[in-house]
Amino acid sequence: MPLKYAINPDICLKLTKDKCGTCEEVCPANAIDYTQTEEHITINAGSIIYSPGFTPFDPSKFDNYQYANFPNVITSMEFERILSATGPTMGHVTTFPKLPLNPKKKKDKLLAQKRKDPKKIAWFQCVGSRDINKCDNPYCSSVCCMYAVKEAIIAKEHAGGDLDCSIFYMDMRTPGKEFEKYYENAKDKHGINFIRTKVHSVTENPETHDLNIRYVDDFGQIVDDTYDMIVLSVGLEISEETKALSEKLGIDLTSNGFCKTNSFEPVTSSRDGIYISGVFNNPKDIPDSVLDASAAASAAGDALSSARDTLTKSVEKIEEINVVGERPRIGAFICDCGSNIKGVVDCEAVTEYAKTLPYVEFADESMYACSQDAQSKMVDFIKEKNLNRIVIAACTPKTHEPLFQETLANSGLNKYLFEMTNIRNHNSWVHKNNPDIATQKAKDLVRMAVAKAALAEPLKEEKINVNDSVVVVGGGLAGMTSAKSLATQGYSTHIIEKNNQLGGEAHKLYKTAQGEDVQTQLNELIKEVENNDNITVHCNTTLESADGFVGNFKSTLKSDDKEFELEYGIAVLATGAKAFVPDEYEYGNDERIITSLDLDKMFKVNDTKLDTINSAVFIQCVGSRQPDRPYCSRVCCTHSIDNAIELKKRNPKMNVFIIYRDIRTYGESELLYKEARNLGVIFIRYEVDKKPEVTIKGKNLFIKVTDHVLNMPVEIKTDMLTLATAIVPRKDEKLANFFKVPLNDEGFFIEKHAKLGPAEFATSGVFLAGSGHYPKPVNEAITQGRASASRALTLLAKKDSLFTSGIIANVDPLKCSECGVCVSICPYSAPMFATEGRFEGKAEVNPVLCKGCGLCVASCRSGALHLRGFDTNQIFSQIFALGEVV
Amino acid sequence: MKFITIDKKDWAKGIEKSRKTYQLFGPVKDKNGFFIKSLGKDMLPDMDYHDSVMSVKSVLFPQTENILTTTLDEAQEDHHIMKRAVTDYSPRAVLGIRPYDAKAIELVKLNFDTDDYKDPYWCDAYEATTFVGLGLNKPGPFDFSSSTGSGPFNEEGLDVLLADLDDKYLAKVLTDKGEAFIKACGFDLIADDKESQALFDILRKEAEKNIVSKISTDKLKEKTILEIHEAPFWDDIAFSCINCGTCTFVCPTCWCFDIQDETKRKASTRIRNWDTCMSPLFTKHATGHNPRDTKTQRVRQRFMHKLKYFFDKYDQGIMCVGCGRCVKSCPVNIDIREVCNMMNSYEKQE
Amino acid sequence: MNKQLIGSVVVIGGGISGMLSALDLANSGYYVYLVEKGPSIGGVMAQLDKTFPTNDCAM
Amino acid sequence: MDTYINKIRELSLKLLKKKEVVKVIGFTKGTLPMATSPIAISLEQDVEKLIFNSTCGLNLANYIRNHKGKIAVIAKGCDSRNIITHIVENQIPREQLHIIGVPCKGMIDKTKVASLFDDDIIEFSEDNDTLLLKSSSKEERLNKQDYLRENCKLCMHKNPVIYDDLVGDLVDEQTLDTPYPDVEQIENMDADTKWQHFDKLTKNCIRCYACRNACPICYCPTCFVDESGPQWVGKGQDKTDVNTFHFLRAFHCAGRCTDCGACVEACPMDINVRDFTRKLNKDSFELFEWEAGLDLTKRPPLDAYSPNDPNDFIK
Structure with missing residues (x-):
């Protein structure tokens, strides 16, 4: 599904035989250019970010699931x-969603x-993952x-509630933020069946093409069942092409x-100057890829x-025309969006209609209003016709408003002298089958x-003065990494650490x-941070307050009973x-019962007690994935397995036992799981309602x-019991309040x-890094540290060039009743409340803090608050206009 | 002058007969009080009422009245041209109104029907209306109409005055309009002029005996506007006022109105609504400035208008007929009788 | 040593990760070349319907 | 009542004498038998004008804004709750107020009493729970409890919530299993009946706005009905406009109304405006466990947002 079409030069008749050429004729945007050929360009750049992504695993070679042969076996991407x-x-x-593959094939047509x-x-699940028998992908x-x-x-x-959905899996791995809840909801609220097994084989009923599967259930029984469709949850693979290019680039792969990366520099390849991100780094989902992206940057x-700033160019600013007091001269531009709108709506009629509307001086239809040439034409029209308000009927303002505003x-023209209406998503797409009504609605x-x-007024954006120093709250791995990057790029950075040393939990x-x-590695990082001239480390220090807003924060800090103030522009x-x-x-009742971190400490100091142990047990999910703490702590499976090894x-x-619920060694950590089993670590599964019992006899x-x-x-009789305890957030409501940032249910x-x-x-x-966001291992904390920077x-x-939005609330002091609803609700x-001047006691809005959400406007009983750009008279005139008949 | 005796047994029949020519209005009970309303088919005026909550002024001067209309539909030839709203001015008769309300109409007339300007809406309605009054045999304890130039059997503003004589009405026909109405009803039992007038006089004297409440207006005229305007009692009078418009809305003599344009779809109407000097909007300028911005200024304006400016301008006494409605309706019991007396007896302290 | 550094970066791959790297760098003062072998950027995420766990539209 | 009056006068005199306050806001006798009128007393000799009886149905919180200097105010349970609302909504600082609390025994429904007579009442007096009334045609002795205002019958906060002085012993508060029987009755109507009910309710409204102006929480400098740009509501007697005024006003009172009954007391057309506001009081109570004017530290529920706010209405 590419968003844009391309010509395959091997097949194209025009290119191979100089025939056809139809596409050039029919393309309304004149986008077809047969003369384009391959070009070689040499770019000199300072760094490379290599982010080649992955390819979905191709299950055709799996004979037991018959993807290649059964039409109702499809991949998850499909x-x-x-x-x-x-x-x-x-x-x-x-x-039969893929059929007819070939409309000329009778068999395909019949099946369809x-x-x-x-x-x-x-x-x-696990098709092309965690599998070395059928493919060579041992990772998750x-x-x-x-x-x-x-x-x-x-x-x-989509299909309605009675659709029966079953997921066949080995371990359910939902270790991300809010993921476990989604999984629980799938079971409880949506009634998805989760069956823990590996399906042995799939056969097809040749008549109906229904699929029969056979598997062994939890109780060891063989089960036969029939499904209409099977979706293969295919894994992620690094393509051969990527591997080849990696070799050319000279970077080491696993x-x-x-x-291959180092946990402490998780986006840096083995070759100097080449940084990597995304799935190429390790199998990962979207948020982790997004973090990688920023970290690599x-x-x-x-x-x-x-x-x-040596190669970037700045955009020239054009002097704004004053239109205040002028009669509105509206230009209306109707976009066809190719056939997206025009395929349904009679855009010509809409354009003609627009010309008849009050204040409309000019209306024009364009194929793609967002295209470069349409934009430059628009600029010409605005100047030529002396337009002072612009209406664009096209797609969604969410994606395109900024573009059109730039054109204004x-x-x-002030960019707020603009109104966009969505005749695509809200109209042509939904009224596909009723073109007349769609035209009417347009x-x-x-x-x-x-x-x-017609009632739009030019709005002013307030300039925000940015204090360019940064405060990083927390001197752990994530905080130090963030500070280091910011300091390296030249910004004065303060680390506020409440303990007496940097490093946090990593110690x-x-x-x-x-x-x-x-x-x-930790000590090295601490040294680097402490020696960086741009970083000021405040240990034994706590944040006592934070006032202000982006670019202008001010805090009181407390260090050994001494208070001092700090002004800064950014907080991490x-x-x-x-x-x-x-x-x-029995934790606390026996010294042999310890936590994962206790065991780490024993390893660290090479505790002699370790030599006397002949049997060790790990219990997983201690405090995690249970009703009072419903999330997965993400790191504990890998941690326990690592320690078991x-x-x-x-x-x-x-004798080493790991008592677990699902083993969640995601990504290449799965290899550790495999190693542990090879080394003879015994894995025993338990259910949350049947927890292991510990007795001291x-x-x-x-x-x-x-x-x-x-x-x-x-x-099991054991010499040591390690509890893989949950990671719990600090739930720092005070801090959250200081910066007006929210906490989720867990904190x-x-x-x-x-x-x-x-x-x-x-x-x-205000930016975020580390386990305050969600539990994470060293490399992910560092990635997020970099990403926040x-x-x-x-x-x-x-x-x-930092400005507020022009769409903000403002107060008419004459109507303000001083009741304080706005102050309370924002x-x-x-x-x-204004503290001085003629309107002392009346409300006023700080334009820099206002997000334009309108909460205060809607809450103000006295009608004193107005939202610029969405003022009541504008909304009323829109409503009244709706009531009129074409 | 002509007197007619109407047997109450014939009353309903006669009224019914008049409907051929007249639309009828009269007192009707609604919830806890009486209102002067249009009498629908088969509805008779409830002549046993004591007093109506609202006065009769709305028959000529409705609280909301369409005055001009136009269309905004540019397809119509006459779009955006204001035309007088279509109103039914066919003959109508209001039955059983109290004499003080009739007197009030005469006061209101001073405003709407002058040599300089005749308000067409009010005048047309006035022209079309016959007022059939009902003398008040037993005025209530808060009626002070005798000291305002009106009284329980005052004839001013009426076309017919009825006296309730238990089993019959004695009608005093005062104008041609009145005569026409009586005729339309088919009431033709002529009573003796002298006897009848004597009877009316007795009834009036009896009724006036019941009037215990009085105001003094004798010295109002001789005081200067500024003197009363600057009197110290206004703040105290106004303190409890909540600035609702109740007093002005129930008042039979308050005539102020506000004009609004309302547009629904393509139809635009210019309406006029009762206004009230109690509202801050009453004098608010387009600039936002308000010369009567405080409650005290507004309360003072109401009384000064009624009891001083009107008096001075028209020389027709005060702009109050003593019905007592504002006294009874005021949520905070601001009493025009007290205020009038305070103004009348106020002597500037040197 | 002390070779003059070049203030530009080549980003290879126009998927979600590559695009965001490019944006971050461009917005913080570096010139960026975004290289994608396909005819459009967007990568696999553009092919997804909704995203886990918020069911936001992937597009 | 006489003991209350004596105490009110005594306390007022003391406050004025010691110059602790510049004026005392209370009730004085009216010119009609069942009328009382709010009054501000600033001279010591005028304290004799202060009275208190079962007809003091208006809410004096409506009179405490925009004064210079410290003032004393007589406060029944509901008045005190509106005073709290005023303090919370920045209309007056607590320090500027001396609250003379009156444990309230209920106010009488003047319309109901008057409806017993065909003519005007000329005398009214009360003796504990007995009301004595006289017109020119008859006399009535009534049991006060039978003639309480509807809001007083359902009142659960007769005692002042905050006060600096009390004029008598606190009275027993009633607890009600169904505090909103009137609302439930309307809720149980089918849509048509409900529509008819409200249609009939506002039928005689003359838009004098006495309900709004008697209401202590209607203190906006410009009420939405007086707004001309935009004009939210038409100003005529069009039924839609009349009802819009009542609906919107009720919404503006949501979570702030103490059901003091001043609106009904002031209405010259006997419209039970509480039929609108009570529903919102009930909702505030059921959704937010909120009754207005009981807590100096909390803003009404609609003035604040909490992620835990009930949202069952989102279907």
Whole structure:
């Protein structure tokens, strides 16, 4: 599904035989150019970021699932397209979705006629992942469990509630933020079946093409079942092409083709100057790829900081024309969006209609209003016709408004003298089958937009003065990394650490999952940070207050009973998380019962007690994934397995048991899991309602658990019990309040956007890194540290061009009743009472803090608050315009 | 002058008969009080009422009245041209109104029907209306109409005055309009002029005996406007006022109105609504400035207008007919009788 | 040593990760070349319907 | 009542004498038998004008804004709750107020009493729970409890919530299993009946705005009905406009109304305006466990946003 079409030069008749040429004729945008040939360009650049992505695993070679032969066995990527409204079935879930592959083939056509709405769909997990028998992909692809759950839920939404969805899996791996809840909801609320097994084989009923599967269930019984469709949850692979280019670039790969990195420089390849990000780094989902992206930018930028701003150009600003007091002269531009709108709506009629509307001086239809040439034409029209308000009827303002506003600015108009109405998403797309009504509605929408635009006023954006120093709260790995990057790129940075030394929880760790010694690297990082001239470290210091807004924060800090103030422009919250102190499994009643971090400490100091142990047990999910703490702590499976391997290596004869619920060694950590099993570590599964029981009988320590294979209780006598305890957030409500940032139910910070804004907050100028966001291992904490720095840098780089939005609330003091609703209700503290002047006591809005959400406007009973750009008279005129008939 | 005796047994029949020519209005009970309303088919005026909550002024001067209309539809030839709203001015008769309300109409007339300007809406309605009054045999304890130039059997403003004589009405026909109405009803039992007038006089004297409430207006005229305007009692009078418009809305003599344009779809109407000097909007300028910005200024304006400016301008006494409605309706019991007496007896302290 | 650094970066791959790297760098003062072998940028994410766990539209 | 009056006068005199306050806001006798009128007393000799009885149905919180210097105010339970609302909504600082609390025994429904007579009442007096009324045609002795205002019958906060002085012992508060029987009755109507109910309710409204102006929480400098740009509501007697005024006003009172009954008391057309506001009081109570004017530290529920706010209405 490329968003743009391209010509395949091997097949194109025009290029091969100089015939046809139809595409050039029919393309309304004149985008076809047969003369284009391959060009070689040499670019000199300071750094390279290599982000080649992945290819979905091709299951054709799997004979047991018969993907290549059975039409109703499809891949998850294919299913993703089926669910999509813009996909081949327009979101309709149906069998034989891929048919007819060839409309001329009779067999395909016949099969396509057999299409029906499926009643039962199965997902097979780990296709092309965690598998060395059928393919050579021993790693976990990290994302398939999540997308399978999502696809099952959406499929039910599309197909209706009685669709039976079953997911066949080995371990359900949902270790990301809010993922476990989604998984629980899939089970409880959406009724998705989760069946823990590996399906042996699939056969097809040759008549109906229904699919029969056979598997062994939890109780060892063989089960035969029939499904209408099977979705193969295919894993992520690094393509041969990527591997080849990597070799050319001279960067080291792991045995699976992923880039080899160090946990402490997780986006840096083995070759100097080449940084990597995304799945190429390790199988990962979108938010982690997004973090990688920013982290790689930070790493690449760090290396080039002295050359910053040498090659970038700045845009020339055009003097704004004063239109205040002028009669509105509206230009209306109707976009065809190719056939997207014009295919349904009679755009010509809409354009003609627009010309008849009050104040409309000019109306024009264009094929693609957003195209470069349409934009420059628009500038000409504005100047030529002396237009002072612009209405654009096209697609969604969410994506295109800034573009059009820039065009306004380029022609000297204030960018708020503009109104956009969506005749595509809200109209042509939804009224596809009713072109007449769609045209009518387009006219209505244009009329309303014109009515509003006529009352548009130029709005002023306030300049924000940015103090370019940064405060990083928390001196752990994430905080130090963030500070280091910001300092390297030239910004004065303060680290506020409440303990007496930098390093945070990392001091308690022994090794990373990749085997690096944590303490050596940590001490090196601390030294680097302490020696950096741009970083001021404040240990034993706490933040007592924070006032202000982006670019202008002010805090009181307290250090050893001394208070001092700090002014800064940017804050990074990297306050981390801590280990849960267990209240079960006899913890605290026997010194042999310890936590994962206790065991790390023993390794670190090479505790002699370790030599006396012959049996060790780990219990997983202590305090995690249970009703009172419903999230997965992400790191504990890998951590325990790593420690189990360490024990086995020290004493191969030692009996090591890991009692777990799902093993969640995502990505290449799966290799550790495999290694542990090879070394003889015994894994026993338990259910949350049947937790292992720990008893201390005299000198002996016993753990009773029901073996999931034998389905019988077993009792293990052990010399040491390690509890893999949850990671719990600090739930720092005070801090959250200072910066007006939200906490989720568990107490983790809520980022700006779960997918696209994982290292920043909705509050402008405040960024996020480390386990305060969600539990994470060393490399991920460092990645997020870098990512937060990169995000902060984009803001700091705009230092001189940072403006508020023009769409903000303002107060009419004569109408203000001083009741304070606005002050109370604003989440950003923008309204306040004037403390001096003629309107002392009345509310006023700080334009820099206001986000234009309109909460105060809607709440003001006295009608004193107005939202600029959406003033009441504008909305009224729109409503009245709606009531008029064409 | 002509007197007619109407047997109450014939009353309903006569009224019914008049409907051929007249639309009828009269007192009707609604919730806890009486209102002068249009009498629908088969509805009779409830002549046993004591007093109506609202006065009769709305028959000539409705609270909301369409005065001009136009269309904004440019397809119509006469779009945007204001035309007088179509109103029914066919003959109508209001039955059973109290004499003080009739007197009030005469006061209101001073405003709407002058040599300089005749308000067409009010004048046309006035022209079309016949007022059939009902003398008040037993005025209530808060009626002070005798000291305002009106009284329980005052004839001013009426076309017919009825006296309730238990089993019959004695009608005093005062004008041609009145005569026409009586004729339309078919009431033709002529009573003796002298006897009848004597009866009216007795009834009036009896009724006036009941009037215990009085105001003094004798010295109002001789005081200067500024003197009363600057009197110290206004703040105290105004303190409890909540600036609602109740007093002005129930008042039979308050005539102020506000004009509004309302547009619904393509139809535009210019309406006039009762206004009230109690509202801050009453004098608010387009600039936002308000010369009567405080409550005290507004309260003072109301009383000065009624009891001083009107008095001075028209020389027709005060702009109050003593019905007592404002006294009873005021949520905070501001009493025009007290205020009038305060103004009348106020002597500037040197 | 002390070779003059070049203030530009080549980003190879126009998927979500490559695009965001490019944006961050461009917005913080570096010239960026974004190289993509396909005819459009967007990568695999552009092919997804909704995203986990918020069910936001991937487009 | 006489003990209340004596105490009110005594306290007022003391406050004025010691110059602790510049004026005392209370009630004085009216010119009609069942009328009382708010008054501000600033001279010591005028304290004798202060009275208190079962007809003091207006809310004196409506009179405490925009004064210079410290003032004393007589406050029944509901008045005190509106005083709290005023303090919370920045209309007056607590320090500027001396609150003389009156444990309230309920106010009488004057319309209901008057409806017993065909003519005007000329005398009214009360003796504990007995009301004595006289017109020119008859006399009535009534049990006060039978003639309480509807809001007083359902009142659960007769005692002042905050006060600096009390004029008598606190009275027993009632607890009600169904505090909103009137609202429930309307809620149970089908849509048509409900529509008819409200249509009939506002039928005689003359838009004098006495309900709004008697209401202590209607203190906006410009009420939305007086707004001309935009004009939210037409100004005529069009039924839609009349009802819009009542609906919107009620919404503006949501979570702030103490059900003091001043609106109904002031209405010259006997419209039970509380039918609008009570529903919102009930919703505030059920959704937010909120009753207005009980807490100096909390803003009304609609003035604040919490992620835990009930959102069952989102279907």
